[in-house]
Amino acid sequence: MADNEGDLRVGERASPANPDNALPVFLFYLLVDVSGSMAADLPVLNQMLMEFRDKLRADPVAEDCILFSVLSFGSTVRVEVPLGNFATVNLTPDLLKINGSTRYSEAFRTLKATIEHDLAAQKDKDKSAAPSRDRFRYYRPAVFFLTDGEPNPGDPWQQAFTDLKAMPAYPLFVPFGFRHANDVILRELVHPQNRSKLYYTRSHDVAAVLSEMLDVMFLSILSSAYSVSSTPMHVLPTKNDVGPDVEVQQYEGGDWVLG
Amino acid sequence: VSDQLPTGESFSYIEWTPLCRVPRLEYAIGDPGSAGRRVRATSVVAPAGWPDTAVDAVSLDGLELRAASVRGLLHRSRHTPRQDAFSLGTSNDPLVLTVCDGVGSLGRSHLAAQYVVAQLPELVAQHARDDAVDWEAIFQPLSDALSAIEAGGEGSKPTDRADRLATTVTCAVLRREPSGLTAELAWVGDSPAYVLRQNHWRLITAAKSVGEGGIATTVVSAIPSSHVTFDTAHVELLPGDLFVVMSDGISDPLGGGTGLVGGALEEWWAEPVSALEFAAHVGFKRKGFFDDRTAIAVWVLPARTEPASETEEMPEAATGTACEGGTEDAHAVD
Numbered sequence: 392m393a394d395n396e397g398d399l400r401v402g403e404r405a406s407p408a409n410p411d412n413a414l415p416v417f418l419f420y421l422l423v424d425v426s427g428s429m430a431a432d433l434p435v436l437n438q439m440l441m442e443f444r445d446k447l448r449a450d451p452v453a454e455d456c457i458l459f460s461v462l463s464f465g466s467t468v469r470v471e472v473p474l475g476n477f478a479t480v481n482l483t484p485d486l487l488k489i490n491g492s493t494r495y496s497e498a499f500r501t502l503k504a505t506i507e508h509d510l511a512a513q514k515d516k517d518k519s520a521a522p523s524r525d526r527f528r529y530y531r532p533a534v535f536f537l538t539d540g541e542p543n544p545g546d547p548w549q550q551a552f553t554d555l556k557a558m559p560a561y562p563l564f565v566p567f568g569f570r571h572a573n574d575v576i577l578r579e580l581v582h583p584q585n586r587s588k589l590y591y592t593r594s595h596d597v598a599a600v601l602s603e604m605l606d607v608m609f610l611s612i613l614s615s616a617y618s619v620s621s622t623p624m625h626v627l628p629t630k631n632d633v634g635p636d637v638e639v640q641q642y643e644g645g646d647w648v649l650g
Numbered sequence: 651v652s653d654q655l656p657t658g659e660s661f662s663y664i665e666w667t668p669l670c671r672v673p674r675l676e677y678a679i680g681d682p683g684s685a686g687r688r689v690r691a692t693s694v695v696a697p698a699g700w701p702d703t704a705v706d707a708v709s710l711d712g713l714e715l716r717a718a719s720v721r722g723l724l725h726r727s728r729h730t731p732r733q734d735a736f737s738l739g740t741s742n743d744p745l746v747l748t749v750c751d752g753v754g755s756l757g758r759s760h761l762a763a764q765y766v767v768a769q770l771p772e773l774v775a776q777h778a779r780d781d782a783v784d785w786e787a788i789f790q791p792l793s794d795a796l797s798a799i800e801a802g803g804e805g806s807k808p809t810d811r812a813d814r815l816a817t818t819v820t821c822a823v824l825r826r827e828p829s830g831l832t833a834e835l836a837w838v839g840d841s842p843a844y845v846l847r848q849n850h851w852r853l854i855t856a857a858k859s860v861g862e863g864g865i866a867t868t869v870v871s872a873i874p875s876s877h878v879t880f881d882t883a884h885v886e887l888l889p890g891d892l893f894v895v896m897s898d899g900i901s902d903p904l905g906g907g908t909g910l911v912g913g914a915l916e917e918w919w920a921e922p923v924s925a926l927e928f929a930a931h932v933g934f935k936r937k938g939f940f941d942d943r944t945a946i947a948v949w950v951l952p953a954r955t956e957p958a959s960e961t962e963e964m965p966e967a968a969t970g971t972a973c974e975g976g977t978e979d980a981h982a983v984d
Contacts, residue, residue: 411909
């Protein structure tokens, strides 16, 4: 009845545009260096990926709102685990294998193409679903970039990284560096500068710090998943959350444009 | 299953007989997700004994009230307490309905929510004038009291987030006026109120803001605060309306109310349901939604054509001035 509608408008506010809030989904990518110098580290990495998979299986709250993918890069880039529910993936102890030298440019280009492909695929899947089916909303992707070295001499990684940052769905890019990684270069990869962080170590106890760094990544994924019940956001561990050997470098404020 | 109780009231119930198995009251809207299938009600590590679920019901002349607060799957999986709370202040005129949603990042927010819902009915009674409540006189002192609780004997705000507390609060004051039933609302934070009228969910309180990329980016107001800011609204309720005050654990999946969740709640709540059924509805499973859930629903019943001799009469209601003495437990049907 029109009269009744009028009564209600006294206190009515604008409703959210969407019919009902869609299911929130976080997208995470691990982009991991498998160049020759990583040979001794791969067993640790492979083992920890399986442990994280098991942890996710035991945590259905996190499992419900996370899609995770693993890419390895060396001379070439491989999508080792396509984007999906990581809790259900069959992993082998030799998933990650040594693959030549350190080509950052190829890694960034393939990552960009993979993210674009994954988002398009999710969009198509949702579009073709029946109207009564659940709807989803996808949070900005986050990429954990793990490397122990510098890019090959002459590698045009800057242009590839600029292109990655220019994507509409650009990822939160979180670099992790150890052994021979160049912290000056890695600081340039922190993106956006005011939201992401660099995790870096100078420790020679590589096995220990590698475990710590992967723990940081997995803690970040789980903490981000838990945030969906309040305010969805990427949660990156602070210095207090990581071991003493890992430095956490983050934006320290300041964004002046004049004066 | 019978349609009739001895009293003659129309009522649907499941009659127990030997070997009669009642299905477990659990609901899902869409995909319940892995968490919906696997996370069960768990113990609370601290404070021990904090209830997983709270339920209440009140039947008044012309109104049916149901309330439930159900711990979210995240708190269940972490063995942490439900931080939502509610109260039905139905013993005074006016009726005072309160929902609080403790701020999740602070460790003692469940205490804040519980404290505020316990205080509001009396505070509103003290500060209610004929046609409006002096909310200014309520919220700031209430906030200051929470600050004092938070500080404990220290006299200053704790630095550790585990020792701090905060809560949203939404309070609805229902009055019977000569023109009909009205609801006066005041709120701090994002616990909303809706009216379901003629198959449409209508949001009475402010919507969550939507930020970059369409993702909700909320800056939630809460108490305690050195300067409490609150909003108010006023709505006339009509026979046939369903008025619901809720925490964002329900309003987040409900959204604008035209999707799956809005349809399911509309169907389930087309008529008053039992208190336990209502709690089961409030705790519906839906993939990706893990927050605590709280709702107070008020069914404004269509006018009766003949007096019901079994229900306690409310003489005050005829004059539209008071509801005192009109309460009775929903289960006390005899």
